[in-house]
Amino acid sequence: MRDTWHLLKTTDFPAITRNALEILQVNLGYLCNQxxxxxxxxxxxxxxxLMDNENIQHILEVxxxxxxxxxxxxxxxxxxxxxxxxxxxxxxxLDINVIDRCNLTxxxxxxxENTAEFLAENEVxxxxxxxxxxxxxxxxxxxxxxxxxxxxxxxMLNRLGYGKANSNLSLTLVxxxxxxxxxxxxxxxxxxxxxxxxxxxxxxxxxxxxITNMPIARFGSTLxxxxxxxxxxxxxxxxxxxxxxxxxxxxxxISIDWQGYVYDCDFNQMLNMNIxxxxxxxxxxxxxxxxxxxxxxxxxxxxxxYGCTAGQGSSCGGALA
Numbered sequence: 001m002r003d004t005w006h007l008l009k010t011t012d013f014p015a016i017t018r019n020a021l022e023i024l025q026v027n028l029g030y031l032c033n034q035x036x037x038x039x040x041x042x043x044x045x046x047x048x049x050l051m052d053n054e055n056i057q058h059i060l061e062v063x064x065x066x067x068x069x070x071x072x073x074x075x076x077x078x079x080x081x082x083x084x085x086x087x088x089x090x091x092x093x094l095d096i097n098v099i100d101r102c103n104l105t106x107x108x109x110x111x112x113e114n115t116a117e118f119l120a121e122n123e124v125x126x127x128x129x130x131x132x133x134x135x136x137x138x139x140x141x142x143x144x145x146x147x148x149x150x151x152x153x154x155x156m157l158n159r160l161g162y163g164k165a166n167s168n169l170s171l172t173l174v175x176x177x178x179x180x181x182x183x184x185x186x187x188x189x190x191x192x193x194x195x196x197x198x199x200x201x202x203x204x205x206x207x208x209x210x211i212t213n214m215p216i217a218r219f220g221s222t223l224x225x226x227x228x229x230x231x232x233x234x235x236x237x238x239x240x241x242x243x244x245x246x247x248x249x250x251x252x253x254i255s256i257d258w259q260g261y262v263y264d265c266d267f268n269q270m271l272n273m274n275i276x277x278x279x280x281x282x283x284x285x286x287x288x289x290x291x292x293x294x295x296x297x298x299x300x301x302x303x304x305x306y307g308c309t310a311g312q313g314s315s316c317g318g319a320l321a
Contacts, residue, residue, distance in 0.1 A: 004220035004229065005271055008303040016248060016299040018264075023253035025072040025266060025316065026051070026059055028081035030258065033109050050081050055260035058286045059087065063096050065290070072253075072316065074101040074266060079115050092122050099125045104153040105146055116153070120160040120169055127209065127316075128154070131176040133196045141178050154203045163205040171205045174318075176213055180223060180232040182239060182311045183210035186319040209318030212236075212307045217270050236306040244313035247320035250299050260286040264299045266316075267307075273300045 029050035063071060071091045078084055078100060091098050100119060107116045119126060130150055132138050138147040154171075157163065163171035173193060177183055190208035197203040213219045215232055223229040250264040254275070262284040263269040274283040277292060284292060313320025 002221040002224045004216055004224065004304075005302075007229065007233075008215070008271070011301055011303045011305070013301045013303065013305045014242075014245065016245070016250065016301065018250070018294055018297050018299055019252050020067045021065070021252065021254060021294055022067055023070045023072055023249075024059065024062055024068055025074060025253055025255045027074050027255065027257050027266060027269065028076065028078040028084060028087075030076045031080045032076040032103065033080070033106055047076065049258045051083065051258040051260070053083055055256075055258075055286060056083050056087050058260060058289075059256065060090050060094070062286060062289055063091055063094050068096070070097045070099065072099040072101070077103055077106045079106050079112060085118060088118075088122055088124060092124075097125060098122070099127055102126050102128045104128050104130065104150040107153045107156065108149055116156055116160055120157075120162065123168060125170045125172070126157065126162060127172045127174060128157075129176070130154075130173045130193075131178060133193045137178050141176070151201050151203070154197070154205070155201065158202075158204055163203075165204075172207050172209055172318075173205050174209045174211055176211055180213075180228045180235070182212060182235065183314070183319070186210045186312060207318075209316075210312070210314070211316070211318065212310060212314035214267050214304050214307045216267060216304055233303060233306070236310045237303075239310035240306055241309055241311065241313065241321065244309040244320045247313060247315065248308055249315035249317065253316075254289070254294070256286050262286055262289060267304055268300055268302075271302065271304070273302065275300070 030047035031050060032044055032047065062068060088098050106112055130138065131141050135147040138150065139145065157171055160169065161167040162169040175183060175189060186208060189210060193208050215223055215229060220229070223232050255263040255266040255269050257263065257269050262275045263273060264275060276282065277284050277288065278297060308314050
């Protein structure tokens with residue numbers, strides 16, 4: 001796989017500083033039952049990296065801070081970490097909102113058949129990948145048969161109450177472009193998703209997030225291989241919108257990797273752009289986070305940051321504009 005870091009590290013992206021921490025995003029490991037083309041963490045079935053119990057205990061300590069209200073769990077497939085359920089239960093006991101970044105097909109894998117019921121019992125918010133509502137596009141990006149399994153998983157979640165009116169079980173779908181272009185307007189695409197999935201499969205969901213593909217890791221390597229990296233970066237830069245700057249996810253969120261190291265976002269995590277201790281300049285670990293002043297420190301930037309400010313903007317919470 002070809003690395004894009006040398007093409008991204010020199011940047012003229014505007015400086016950003018951090019506000020109070022509200023969202024703790026935790027990557028529980030790169031093990032996944034899928035290997036998707038757009039995956040910025042290069043997750044897959046052969047990955048061995050998984051967060052251990054010691055670091056999970058440090059996560060729980062940070063969640064006790066009054067400003068932190070949300071735990072956002074990612075992977076890989078976060079459900080494949082053996083400590084996933086213990087962490088969810090402990091976080092919910094602290095009255096923390098828990099988000100599961102779910103690839104849907106994991107809910108049908110052997111050994112994970114009752115995962116959907118567990119998520120419902122604990123009122124976990126599900127943010128589920130479905131990069132298109134058309135079968136050929138999904139299978140082309142995520143693997144043959146993924147679309148039909150995703151449909152089955154969504155129908156199962158609906159039966160449990162997810163995505164239904166007057167239910168507290170929130171179901172969000174996530175769209176990623178299947179090529180080197182920006183997502184269409186989120187509201188318009190959400191209507192298309194809702195109409196198609198309801199008419200064809202009787203599937204309901206609450207909202208759609210559109211997320212721009214980042215020119216890093218697996219997707220960045222594909223851009224280089226096809227000779228499309230420069231044109232994609234030009235698209236991102238030409239589509240820069242200053243109005244998106246105040247809504248960037250890195251302003252009130254930190255990302256933790258499977259080893260417990262701290263980053264401004266999970267994209268920086270994949271580029272090894274650690275948050276550094278302001279005094280020692282060593283890599284900040286989650287065990288140090290409670291002792292370190294996080295407010296007003298500069299956020300580390302590179303050219304990939306243009307992916308979050310292009311067009312309608314992009315974050316883990318969907319479009320910014």
